[in-house]
Amino acid sequence: MTTTASTPTAAPTRRHTSDRATAENRLGLKLVAPAVALMLLVTAYPMLQALYLSLFRYRLTTPGEKRFVGLGNYVTALTDSLFWQDLFNTVVIMVVSVAVELVIGFAFAMVMHRIIVARGLMRTSILIPYGIITVVSAFAWQFAFSLNNGFINGWFQWLPWISPDTNWFGAHWPAMFAIIVSEIWKTTPFMALLLLAGLSQVSDDMLEAAQVDGATWWQRLYKVILPNMRAAIMVAVLFRALDAFRIFDNIFVMTKGAQGTESSSFLTYRQVIEQFQLGMGSALSVLLFLAVLLLAFLIVRLFRVDLAQARGEA
């Protein structure tokens, strides 16, 4: 404001713009404040609470015996084979379902992109798995795989490893298979729609040029389509991988964690809600949170996902 004296005419306009900017800044902050406060209230505060509780041996049924144990809960969790078994299950479910969805989802997107008639019917049917409750999907598939009431055994008994009395929920890998099928069925539409959006950004001119130059279908796919959809693919993989890592509903309904099909989320839930081990449960919550953070970081780094660029914000 020292310039006011020397250039009296310029000052008001400058102050005007800066006032305006300040006002805009203030209005912006006011408008986002409620949303930010709500998001933090339910995530950041409880997470800090979990961090604190994780340092105690604290069982809700015997609250008087709350005792500080330092990092004891973490040591117990990390040295327990169950923790690693469940983490392994979670990673297997995540990797397999995302990989399969990527392939099926891409095929769906290709068909949806090319089809001219019955687009409405197609969209409707693809959105039904997306909108359906995960618990319902889990029931539908649990019953389909059921020994007494399912149709899978009857329909697929021509396959050498399936017979009318294959008990899908009687062993680890078949049960995992059923869980993964439900997960894939429910979430492929999401993947397909994100890929479809990416596919529609690949320019037809480029594809035609490639075709004129004699590129085969596979060459066009690998050299033109996929590289041009990279951003869309990465965003879809990131979202779905983090989503699949949190798998809970399907396991809860289909096996309740039996046959060693528990996931990390399920283990955390079981400690807190069924066993009331709030201290141990909190430690597992923190570990799960760190795992998700690490996973997000790895995916973003490894695949160099640029979300801002993918959304056109850069």
Next chain:
Amino acid sequence: MRGRSAAGIWAGFVLILVWCLLPVVWILSLSFKPVSETTVGSPHFLPETWTIQNYKDIIANPDFTRALFNSFGIALISTGLAVLFATFAAYAIARLEFRGKRLVLSLALAIAMFPVVSLVGPLFDMWRAIGLFNTWPGLIIPYMSFTLPLAIWTLSAFFREIPWEMEQAAQVDGATSWQAFRKVIVPLAAPGVFTAAILTFFFAWNEFVLAISLTSTTAARTVPAQLSYFVGPDPFNPPYSQLATASVVVTIPVVVIVLLFQRRIVAGLTSGAVKG
């Protein structure tokens, strides 16, 4: 070449329909099987005898109707509030320059990826302490927080596309600022807001982890949580046809919404994540 790829597309089309709809047809078929048939074991896809008794039973089940009421109430209220707050935030992000804009977007993204189960313990503890455990607000508050990110991202993508100059143009033509907002901006923004509302509603309607952890009776238990309690003592031999019937009933609103608003849902899903 043309003919072959057209045939391929048709084959793909049929395969997609079968893949997407088969499980839905399957629970529909199960819901018409008499309980006696599923108790004995009925590996056929279609019922041997058809009955609507399951539907009569499920509608007469007070626990189920109460859960349905809770689900509608909780999902609608959280959708309304989340979309309201998200609209403010998205307007600011799309139209105003302010410090911390990127921070808000990153926070929203981080929360969208947050492992919900991590919050079950602390929220369980907090809600019991302040009396929110097993109440509607006890679920509405976290549902709002977890749907805000999706709503903010979807809405800010929509708002960025709105030709805001039209507001000024209307004012130049003599409209008051309220009229300009009401007659020009609201109709342009409404589709985006509506889309965000549908996606938010789906989330709240679907949510299971918190619904099962933060409730203990039918006072606030929503349908997904209630369904998992129908299972009975033996998880490997549940009352198939009744569960299927309940599943069909809760899928009806989803199908109706999808049939009416499929275009909007697709636009909303893709605009939030990929440049479109």
